[in-house]
Ligand SMILES: NC(=O)c1ccc[n+]([C@@H]2O[C@H](COP(=O)([O-])OP(=O)(O)OC[C@H]3O[C@@H](n4cnc5c(N)ncnc54)[C@H](O)[C@@H]3O)[C@@H](O)[C@H]2O)c1
Ligand SMILES: [Zn+2]
C-alpha cells in the first residue's frame with residue numbers, strides 16, 4: 001500500500017510499504033477514505049524529529065471502511081463506516097473505566113513513562129504505524145472504532161477522530177458554560193473548534209492568532225478576534241471589566257511564535273544525533289512558552305487555564321509566582337476521545353452544523369500530495385487551515 005512516511009526533519013514522503021495485517025484477535029483493518037494532518041503532526045515534522053525513525057508511518061485523524069476484523073471483535077463488521085480515535089485504548093482497564101482512555105493502562109508506553117499509545121506518533125507513544133495510508137491496523141477495535149452513518153460526507157465525521165473531542169475537552173476543562181467568558185489562544189483547527197464550542201455553550205469568546213485568514217474564519221463564527229501584535233491582553237482585559245476572561249484555552253502548544261530563545265534551542269536539538277538529542281530533550285528540553293505565558297497573564301484571578309496545545313519540555317520554566325498569586329486552576333492532557341464522542345455525534349449530524357465542521361477544511365489533496373500538504377499547513381500558505389488527504393483520489397490537488 002501507499003503511506004505517508006517521516007523521513008527526516010521537515011521531510012515526509014509517500015512510499016510503498018507492506019499492507020498491515022491482523023496481529024491480535026482484537027485488531028481490525030480499515031481502508032482509509034479521509035485522513036487529516038494535525039498540528040501534532042507538525043510537531044513530529046519538526047521539533048520532535050529526535051524521537052522519529054525514517055520510515056515511520058504517520059497520521060492519526062483517519063476514517064474509512066472496515067475491511068477485516070479479528071476473531072474477538074464483535075462491535076464492527078467488514079463494510080462498516082468508522083472513525084478511528086487517535087488514542088489506542090482498551091476500554092476496560094482502571095483508567096479507561098474512569099473516563100481517562102488517554103491514560104489506558106493496557107497500552108501505556110511504560111518504557112517511556114508515557115500514557116496510552118497513539119496512532120502514528122513518535123517513540124514516545126509506542127511508534128505504532130499511523131493512518132495517513134491506504135490501510136490501517138486498529139488495535140482494540142471494539143473500543144477504538146466508532147461506527148458512523150453512511151449518508152453524510154466524510155468531513156462531517158472525520159474530526160471526531162481527534163480535534164473535535166480535543167476542542168470539546170479543552171472547553172469542558174475550561175469550565176464553560178459555568179465560566180461565561182473564554183479566550184482561545186491560537187486559531188488553528190483546534191482553536192477554531194474550541195472557540196466555536198465555547199460560543200455553542202453560551203460563552204462570550206475572544207480569539208488571538210497572528211494569521212489573518214484564521215482570524216477571519218473565527219470571526220465568521222461569532223468570535224471577537226485579535227492579532228498577536230496588538231496589545232491583545234490589554235484589549236481583552238478592557239472588554240472584561242478589567243479582569244480578564246474567566247478561562248483561557250491554549251490551542252498553540254510547544255511551537256508558539258514569540259519564544260526566540262527556546263526556538264533556537266529546539267532547532268539546535270533537532271540537529272544533534274538522536275542518541276544525544278533524545279536524553280537531552282527528555283531531561284532538559286524546553287518548549288516555546290509564549291502562548292502559555294499569555295494565557296496565565298490574561299486569565300482573570302481565580303480563573304482556569306486549559307491546555308490543549310501539546311507541551312513536552314522536561315524543564316520548561318513556569319511563572320509560579322503569578323500562578324499561585326492569581327489562584328489559577330490549570331487543566332491539560334491528551335484528549336480522552338471516546339468520552340466525548342457520544343455528545344458530539346448529534347452535533348456533527350445536525351444539518352444546521354452548529355460547530356461549523358463544514359467550514360474548516362481548506363485543502364483536500366490526494367494522499368500522494370502529502371508533502372505539499374505538510375508544507376502548506378506548516379507555513380500557513382495559500383490560506384491553509386486544515387488539510388485532508390484522500391487516498392482514493394490520484395489526480396492533481398484541488399481546493400474545495
Ligand atoms: N491535547 C490533545 O489531545 C491534542 C489533540 C490535537 C492537537 N493538539 C495540539 O493542539 C495544538 C494546536 O493544533 P492545531 O491543529 O490547531 O495546529 P496549528 O499549528 O495549525 O495551530 C496553532 C495556531 O497557533 C497560532 N500561534 C502561534 N503562536 C501563537 C502565539 N504566540 N499566540 C497566539 N497564537 C499563536 C498559529 O498561528 C496557529 O494558527 C498543537 O500543539 C497540537 O499538537 C492536542
Ligand atoms: Zn492530532
Ligand SMILES: [Zn+2]
Nearest residue numbers: 090093096104
Ligand atoms: Zn484501557
